[in-house]
Amino acid sequence: MMKPKLKVCGLTKLDQIQELISMNTAFIGFIFYEKSPRYVLNHLSLEDISKVNHQGKVGVFVNEDLNKILETAEKANLNFIQLHGDESENFISELKEKLNPEIGIIKVIRIGSEKPEGASSIQETITRQLKTSNYLLFDTDSKAFGGTGKQFDWTLLNEFEIPLPYFLSGGISEENIDNIKILNQKPFALDINSKFELNAGNKDLDKISFFKAKM
Numbered sequence: 001m002m003k004p005k006l007k008v009c010g011l012t013k014l015d016q017i018q019e020l021i022s023m024n025t026a027f028i029g030f031i032f033y034e035k036s037p038r039y040v041l042n043h044l045s046l047e048d049i050s051k052v053n054h055q056g057k058v059g060v061f062v063n064e065d066l067n068k069i070l071e072t073a074e075k076a077n078l079n080f081i082q083l084h085g086d087e088s089e090n091f092i093s094e095l096k097e098k099l100n101p102e103i104g105i106i107k108v109i110r111i112g113s114e115k116p117e118g119a120s121s122i123q124e125t126i127t128r129q130l131k132t133s134n135y136l137l138f139d140t141d142s143k144a145f146g147g148t149g150k151q152f153d154w155t156l157l158n159e160f161e162i163p164l165p166y167f168l169s170g171g172i173s174e175e176n177i178d179n180i181k182i183l184n185q186k187p188f189a190l191d192i193n194s195k196f197e198l199n200a201g202n203k204d205l206d207k208i209s210f211f212k213a214k215m
């Protein structure tokens with residue numbers, strides 16, 4: 001089995017970013033959602049982010065204006081756009097058309113406590129992303145959209161045909177990570193966030209390093 005890559009999301013401190021890069025973290029995530037307690041522009045400028053020398057810089061957006069995403073991607077020199085809201089396929093198509101083709105698109109599918117009939121509509125949503133997205137990311141549904149530290153029922157993923165590599169997210173921690181063995185299709189990457197913080201946006205690097213070694 002291929003070992004999943006690691007994404008650490010919700011970064012706000014340059015020293016922690018450099019440390020994560022030196023630990024060979026594959027993806028580093030910046031939240032561009034003003035309502036998030038990890039809103040990166042309260043801590044760093046677009047120029048600061050643009051100067052971070054890494055090929056896995058992910059910008060997380062929630063129902064953001066298309067031009068704003070394009071502008072942020074260019075100014076912060078992002079490598080991936082994570083769409084964490086209710087972005088339609090038309091929106092993602094238009095974004096793909098206008099975005100630098102070297103930037104990958106990660107579409108988030110938020111999963112709640114679905115009834116069986118909900119599962120078929122999730123499958124349709126998953127299948128539709130094939131045309132426009134490069135990756136999927138499964139996270140727990142919530143009013144805050146993400147960063148809640150809550151896990152969804154991972155067994156649901158075994159009911160879906162997942163045609164793209166995917167990031168597994170939503171309350172991942174050292175306590176639940178062993179359960180990925182139940183997944184038929186293994187994640188391309190694990191996305192960790194609030195379970196590895198001293199406070200919002202301030203990561204516990206020792207805890208991350210321990211987790212990485214255990215992965």
Ligand SMILES: O=C(O)c1ccccc1N[C@@H]1O[C@H](COP(=O)(O)O)[C@@H](O)[C@H]1O
Nearest residue numbers: 009036146147148149169170171193194
């Ligand atoms: O972290 C946030 O504050 C956030 C806000 C809005 C959308 C996404 C957000 N973060 C993403 O949430 C998931 C899961 O985080 P957690 O492990 O449950 O804390 C992760 O993909 C972040 O990119």
